[in-house]
Amino acid sequence: MPPEDFWNWANLSRLLEGCYVAVSLALAARLLRNGMSRRYGVLTAFLAFSALTLIGFYFLPRRTNLYAQVYFALVPLNWGFYFALAYEAYRRALEDHPGIATAGRWVVSGGLVLAVLATSVTLLVDLSAGTQRFPVLFAVHVAERAVATTITLLLAVLTGFLLYFPVLLRRNSLLLVTGLTLYFLGKALLLLLRNLLGPATVEVLSTVNQGLNLVIVSLWFLRIAPEIPGPGGRRPTVPNEQAEEMLRRLGRLNEVLTRGPGR
Amino acid sequence: MQALLAHPNVVAAVVALSALLLAAAVWGHRRLRTAHVRQQIDWKTVQSFNGEYYRPLERILGEDDQRFLERLPGYQPEIGGEFRKQRREIASRYLDRLEREFRQLHLLARTLVRDLEHDRPELAVALVRSGAEFRWNLWKVRLRLTLAALPLPVSALRPVSPRGLVEAAVWTQAQIRVLHAQAAASA
Numbered sequence: 001m002p003p004e005d006f007w008n009w010a011n012l013s014r015l016l017e018g019c020y021v022a023v024s025l026a027l028a029a030r031l032l033r034n035g036m037s038r039r040y041g042v043l044t045a046f047l048a049f050s051a052l053t054l055i056g057f058y059f060l061p062r063r064t065n066l067y068a069q070v071y072f073a074l075v076p077l078n079w080g081f082y083f084a085l086a087y088e089a090y091r092r093a094l095e096d097h098p099g100i101a102t103a104g105r106w107v108v109s110g111g112l113v114l115a116v117l118a119t120s121v122t123l124l125v126d127l128s129a130g131t132q133r134f135p136v137l138f139a140v141h142v143a144e145r146a147v148a149t150t151i152t153l154l155l156a157v158l159t160g161f162l163l164y165f166p167v168l169l170r171r172n173s174l175l176l177v178t179g180l181t182l183y184f185l186g187k188a189l190l191l192l193l194r195n196l197l198g199p200a201t202v203e204v205l206s207t208v209n210q211g212l213n214l215v216i217v218s219l220w221f222l223r224i225a226p227e228i229p230g231p232g233g234r235r236p237t238v239p240n241e242q243a244e245e246m247l248r249r250l251g252r253l254n255e256v257l258t259r260g261p262g263r
Numbered sequence: 264m265q266a267l268l269a270h271p272n273v274v275a276a277v278v279a280l281s282a283l284l285l286a287a288a289v290w291g292h293r294r295l296r297t298a299h300v301r302q303q304i305d306w307k308t309v310q311s312f313n314g315e316y317y318r319p320l321e322r323i324l325g326e327d328d329q330r331f332l333e334r335l336p337g338y339q340p341e342i343g344g345e346f347r348k349q350r351r352e353i354a355s356r357y358l359d360r361l362e363r364e365f366r367q368l369h370l371l372a373r374t375l376v377r378d379l380e381h382d383r384p385e386l387a388v389a390l391v392r393s394g395a396e397f398r399w400n401l402w403k404v405r406l407r408l409t410l411a412a413l414p415l416p417v418s419a420l421r422p423v424s425p426r427g428l429v430e431a432a433v434w435t436q437a438q439i440r441v442l443h444a445q446a447a448a449s450a
Contacts, residue, residue, distance in 0.1 A: 009264070099379025103387035159291045164391075165377045166298040166370075178292040185288060189281045196273055200266035 009203040016210035017054050020217060024051040027221045034226050036172075042088040043176065046081045047217070075140055079147050082184070086151045089180050090158055092173040100165055111157030112150070119149040126195040133199055145191035152184040172224050179216045186212040304374070308367040314433040317361055320425045323354045324404065351408050358408075361428055362401060368435045369394050375442040380449060386438070397431040404428065 028047040031037045037044040053074060060067045094104045123146055132138040155177060162169065162177075169177070190205045190212075267274050322328065332338060332346055369390070376387050400423075407423045 097377050098382050099376050100384075100387050101382050102384035103391075106384065106388075156287075156291070159295065163291070163294050163298070165373050165387075167295075167377060168298050169295055174292070174295055177295070178288065181288050181291070182285075185281075185284055189277055189284070193267075193274065193277050196277075197266055197270055204264055204267060 009207050013203065013207040013210055016207060016214050017058075020210060020214045021051040021054050023214065023217045023221050024048070027217060027224070030221075031224075036224070036226060039092065039227075040088065040172070040176070040224075042081070042084040046085055049077075049081065072136075072140065075144070079144070082147055082151055085180055086154055086158075089155065089173070089177045093158065093162055093167065093169055093177060095173075096170075097165075097167055100167075104161060107161045108154065108158060111154050111161075115150045115153035115157065118153055119146050122149060126192065129196050129198070137199070138195065141191055141195055145188055145195060148184045148188035148191060152181060152188050155181045155184065170227055172227055175220060175223050179220055183213065183216050304371050305367050308364050309371055309439075312364045312368060312432065312436060314429050314436070317357060317425065317429045317432075320354060320357045320361075320429070323350050323357065324407075324423065324425055347411065351412060354404075354408060358401065358404060358425075358428075361425075361432065365397055365428070365432045365435065368432055368439065369397075372435050372438050372442065375439060375446065378446070379442070386442075390435075390438070393431045393434060397428060400425075400427045400431070 024047040028037075028044050028051070031040055031044045031047075056070070057067070060070060090104070090108055094101055097104075123142060126142045126145060159177065159181070161167075186209065190209050194201055194205050328350075329343065329347065332343060372390055376383060376390060404423050404425055
């Protein structure tokens with residue numbers, strides 16, 4: 001039995017971090033072992049990277065310059081991973097649908113511009129909090145919130161496009177899109193709270209964030225499975241007999257229409 | 264924890280926002296997961312669509328019959344009011360049916376474009392545009408009908424034509440024919 005004072009936010013956060021590291025590494029290993037890392041390369045790399053980063057931070061002395069330097073050095077790398085993950089979700093979602101590939105690219109590109117613009121406006125809320133005790137860290141968190149919000153909006157645009165056409169996703173692609181949406185949505189909202197309320201909330205919010213990350217990675221671990229090769233989400237659009245009949249009727253109708261309006 | 268509890272309004276606002284966005288994410292996930300069910304096309308509706316059926320709609324929404332009625336001897340405003348009410352009801356039924364048929368036609372066209380073997384961005388964009396235009400025009404016609412039911416000087420409003428609505432449906436039907444012929448040829 002742990003001592004009574006064990007259950008504080010710091011220890012709970014460590015516990016969740018430990019579970020996250022274990023599940024992430026297990027999932028990355030499974031993706032590598034069954035060859036799915038070829039299709040989900042960025043996800044595999046991100047899971048391994050984030051787990052190894054947490055392990056590395058565990059051994060670094062907290063509240064030191066070295067800790068801060070490593071943390072700041074890894075921030076751009078993390079952001080790169082975030083955008084790469086969103087790109088992987090987009091690629092996997094539209095891979096079976098060449099007919100709408102370019103349209104999808106246009107929508108996602110336009111969505112990115114709109115997401116950046118919308119996010120820029122929402123940053124006014126963060127910046128309204130005024131100066132904080134650690135201005136550099138605050139700036140990094142504001143930027144990270146911007147990145148997370150942008151990717152959340154981008155994934156929302158992608159989801160809207162998929163629903164409009166309507167694209168039938170493979171199960172793993174659906175899990176990836178939903179998991180990433182929840183991941184970035186949670187991150188954006190928790191960072192918003194942190195930016196508004198100051199560094200005193202970090203302990204609680206980071207624990208909640210770890211819990212959310214653990215739930216998402218566990219969901220992926222439990223649900224992501226090897227896929228059957230071949231075109232995934234596609235179904236025949238038109239049953240043959242119905243199609244032939246429909247074609248005949250449409251032909252007759254078009255003949256009538258091209259003859260001109262009847263009175 | 265104290266820092267959070269010290270700002271209950273901010274926390275409550277962010278929690279409410281989180282709940283709303285989470286619900287939207289779950290809704291999106293469920294819709295994507297059940298896309299194969301929702302894309303069941305009502306073939307009866309698709310097959311039975313005929314643009315000619317909606318030709319009377321233009322006359323129903325027009326002012327000519329009303330003006331003709333007003334010129335008849337014995338005309339009374341009550342008769343005109345009843346006539347307009349009936350016309351609005353008929354037009355509304357036509358629009359409901361047209362909307363239902365267009366939705367099915369457009370869904371089928373989108374599905375066919377989605378399943379194309381070759382990239383057709385211009386067609387995908389044209390479909391998006393036609394869908395948006397249809398909805399915009401339908402909204403305008405419906406708004407006009409709603410305003411006409413109110414005791415307002417709606418005759419000052421510019422009359423709206425349903426032609427764009429029917430043309431959008433006929434265009435979509437033509438695209439389905441071409442797309443399906445291509446699909447049948449490549450099968």
